Amino acid sequence: MATYTFKALLTENGWVENAAVQLDAQGNILSISQTASPQGEYINGYALPGFQNAHSHAFQYAMAGLAELHTNTGVQDDFWSWRNAMYGLALTLSPEQMEAVAAMLYSEMARHGYTAVAEFHYLHHDKDGKPYANLAEMGQRLVSAAKRAGIRITLVPMFYQQGGFGQPPVERQKRFISQTIEDYYKLLEATQKVVEKQPHANVGVGIHSLRAVKPEDVISVCNSLDGSMPFHIHVSEQLKEIEDCLAFHNKRPVQWLLDNVKADDNYHLVHATHLDENEANGIAKSGANVVLCPSTEGNLGDGLFSFEAYKNAGGNWSIGTDSHVGLNPLEELRILDYGQRLISHKRTTFVTPQSGDSGFNALKMAWQSGRKAMGAPHVQFFAPGQPFDAAVFKATSPLIATASLRNLSNTLVYSADVSDMLGTVVSGKWVNKEGASINREAIVADFVKVMKELGTRV
Template sequence: MSAVQWLKCEALWDGRAWIEPAFVGLDADGIIDTITADAADLPPGSAPKHITGWILPGFINAHSHAFQYAMAGLAEHLAPGAADDDFWSWRETMYGLALRISPDELEAVACMLYSEMLRRGYTRVVEFHYLHNDADGRPYDNRGEMAQRLAAAAQQSGIALTLAPMYYRNGDFDAPSQPRQRRFISSSLDDYDKLLDASAAALNGLPDAVAALGVHSLRAAARAEVKEVFSRGAAERPVHIHVAEQVREIDRCSEIWGARPVEWLLNNVELKSHCSLVHATHMTAAETRRLAQSGAVAVLCPSTEGNLGDGFFNLREYAAAGGAWAIGSDSHVGLSPLEELRWLDYGRRMSDRRRNVLCLKGGDDSGERAVRAALAGGMPAAGTVGGGLEPGMPFDAVQIDDSAPVLYGLPAARRLSALVYAGDSGMLKAVFRRGGTVVENGKHVDGERIRTRFHRAVAPMRDW
């Protein structure tokens, strides 16, 4: 055994089952060496640190655009003279932000965001990164300048980072990009390779970092380019894409490429578990079934999808067909994993006027199914091997205060649902990364410095 530190957790859910108590041995890097319920397994003389409440694996945030945190909650009004608002008008506002944010500002905003994610229980984020160029649309001298800023934000906040620099060349299906998209654009796949190399270099030395890749959307690349990018994916190098979020996108894809977006992907690239389709909101029954069977992960971001008026994902049919899914906070109007899980379920409950729609058979528990699925889908989406809290994995975990009124005295089988449906982030006492405490009593350990820097960065942007 190489454990140098032992914890005694009153109750630990490892991703599959509760262990009470759980003795966890960590090596010098905070990697789990042993988990056992039997104190006799501990070496003589070890004095485990006592951890109260419930320990759960940290949540995985499988979809983030860090810069958008600077406008979270600021697009909830009609522009003067406007009669209506939708995804496309919101996108114009977002482009305005993308055009003005500097590398320093991105780092400060991302660091604030990541520390807030940790405070709410996410211990890993998949950054779907497409803000590559300078404000004039020219590549930075260091192609990975913005990637480096995101890596620095992850390093300072302590969150584990999967960085997915996106290929983005077109403005719409087979149409050139607009000037307002100039910070996102790669001129060719060769150009994108340089970006990927520089971005991977930015991750050097960052613990648990994963280099991913992807295409922003089918709108953003030619057909052959989408196929090429997907062909480069692997289990340890996941591929991400936004797909089928808006009805207009479905119509344009059908008209120009001759198939609906998910259908096109199913027919043209080999979708496997390392492939993540973000949103996949609008699918036919056949697409839903085929995507579920492919093993690819649907990344669902219901707080943002609700905010943008996207629609509801077909979760019940997809899950019944064995589909893998994960959650993400996307534009960051919502930052709580509990909120994402609740929204996913409540959307369907409201439209079907039924309860417990996530349960597929008698005896199933909604909260357990939701937390388990988000973890099981989050792992391949983030390119991490293994699942939950088990030997070989970093001790990335959240500590829940089980003395909270709605959680107190519950049998194991009811705990996760009570947390998901009646709990909130205030019940998170601490968050651990690689065994180290990054959030204590609800506060990030470096929160004050991170917040001061964030305030300085966004002050000039508050003229919305």
Template sequence: MKPRSLFAEHALLPTGWARDVLLSWNDQGLITGVKAQATCPEGVTRATGPVVPGMPNLHSHAFQRAFGGLTEYRGAAQDSFWSWRSLMYGFAAAITPEQLEAIATGLYVEMLEAGYTSVCEFHYVHHDPEGRPYADDANLSMCLLRAAARAGMGLTLLPVLYQTSGFGGTPPSVGQRRFIRSTDNMLALLQKLKPLCEAQGARLGLAPHSLRAVPPDSLREALAGLHALDVTAPVHIHIAEQTAEVDACLAWSGQRPVQWLLEHAPVDARWCLVHATHMSAEESTRAARTGAVAGLCPSTEANLGDGIFDAPTWLQANGRWGVGSDSHACVNAAEELMLLEYSQRLATRQRNVLASAAQPSVATSMTLQAVAGGAQASARPVAGLAVGQQADMVVLDAQHPLLRDLPTPEAMLSAHVFASHRQSALQQVWVAGRVQVQSGHHVLHDAALSGLVAARRQLLENTP
């Protein structure tokens, strides 16, 4: 078949905005040509607005979408992440495979309609409600693979290794029994999932849940086993999300979490340090220099009262970062960018903090950084509009009231991120060269969201 193509008057390439860009891709959805200052060939589709790269979502717990909005009341004298977690465990204890697949399908459709084109699924509900393995040990992982395939969402599947409830090997709680796997059992699961992921075009990695949930020996053995299976596989870990976690790590080891990790694990560009909110300046600089990606989830971090990531220190060391929707209190790629920039403005009392010398427009700068960091964390070729990358694209609606008649594509993208409803200005979303969202609407929108609603209703009926 001949390469497929799209012509854009304005397109955001990894090097910045370009005029009159002809994008071509092959049958596998990989970009084979990017030609600027081109003439639109006869018969080639013209984008109706500026084209920007699709956003990778580098951190998702799909099932948590089902209890969005249900934890927004004070249930303790001082609510925190830890009180929120007890409510989350109730949903994790009750969910069935069918409900997980329905929730994930609906969520992935929501993500696509909000500008995400791939997702890293940090998957830790493995077993039945009694903590027993299913007859097919990959049952719940397969639910996520099917959901992504049905929605047309790119996927990096990250089965979670979870063994203890606290530093020093504290036994897991009853609420964690669906999460627990031995290291050998996890490596066997990865062996089983690898060909299944490859057949779908998904990527497989590993997520040691956190330092409090994975003892040092298990972490070392799991990483060795993963890298024997695939030396390029991504590794994601929750780290330094909460001050209580930092204090507990200090009490256990005499070191802060990121400090301990850097001195005891081979952290490099394969790693994504999810949250990394509470780092000292020295930790931040050392971690950034490893090439690891900081996985930032501004809406969840705000929702849980986690704290504010120190972006200036991270960027001074040329640190890489991307965004994720985590607990899905918000499902919107542009909203995560806006919240990240606003948190930095509040912390520094400055504006346009995440702009750069190369890209003074903050929306453009953030989009390029988040796409590059998200692609690295995904370990998939989704790093933007360049040859060899997947044709994942978002077309902005040039006729949106807040974008119409603006003089530059930078201004249009800025209006999308900071002045629209951050989803209303999306005209099309393409994944691997196929349109998944047209006029802001996914073809499965009604059916997928109805399935999510039904699963949520069932969970509410069966959760204390």
């Protein structure tokens, strides 16, 4: 049992000064009280609920920053050429290499204040496309990697069946494929076995995208959902995907989904970049969530999400780092906000009728919807019975030290970076503190070795 007293702790009603958080032996919150004299360990820092990373493809971290060297300037480089480079990497990774890359990534996520990640996992089979003896071998590596890094993981094995609308898979997708819905359910079952007795891990259900699974199977998977696991799907990221969907279904992807399945707040639509007004309203009305990945969407040139229409309709959203070209959660919120400001010529992206506190509103929405993406929704940031997961910022950083509580959330969201962080707490334990992360040396050594083996960063 431990008690941490923070200079202040963020609640959904604002900052609470001298907040003493009492924990049980498992790191769950027993009580939170305000105290004049600090109890237990005093932390000269400001505690936010840990950031939720609602969309990750861990293996892509190995190619972060590599798709920018344009050797032939006459060639059009877009999402689809990036995807070719990504497939090249996906074809080569062994389970050991996957674990090493993921452990490095997750350690970096934790260092940036993320305490949970939803891993959108589709690299299932061996290099020849054959299932491993343990169907969920690669998933098991991701769960191990998260454990080493000290972060929670919601492993979402993806159903990936075909190469495009009505198209068979191509050779380069062979590691992703479940041919039938029965094959997918076997994979899901094997994944559930992997997380048994792993308190840091749980499982979600996923369909890679409407182009990757036959429509009758999309409907069947969605009809089988009972709310016990979160459901994730990529949708409407690319204009070509919308054209292909219109050609095949005679409907835009989100419209097709809304018309054919019963979406609810258990649904997490990743990207949803290109929405018409009906679709934005339809998602919001269903209670479903959108997962926005601003640094990756910007890097890939996807487009800008219709934030204004979606917000006005009351839509929920979280953030994810997807290809991991950026890992700072505050930067994700800023890129999202600034993209909107640049097109609206206004500075009120996150302002709602209830609150004009932009930074606080963004933190709250990303966290609440992010918790749902992990399959463990919480109403309150910190409450008795919940594990104590927090991102803690230094009270001594110059801009933070001089900000009043009234200005603190915005000072963090609009001006802080990882150098302002004191550390990250998961289940009451510091997984990163003052620059030192758990298992860091071994994680870095393994990662460097694997990068040499792969030769991709040379």
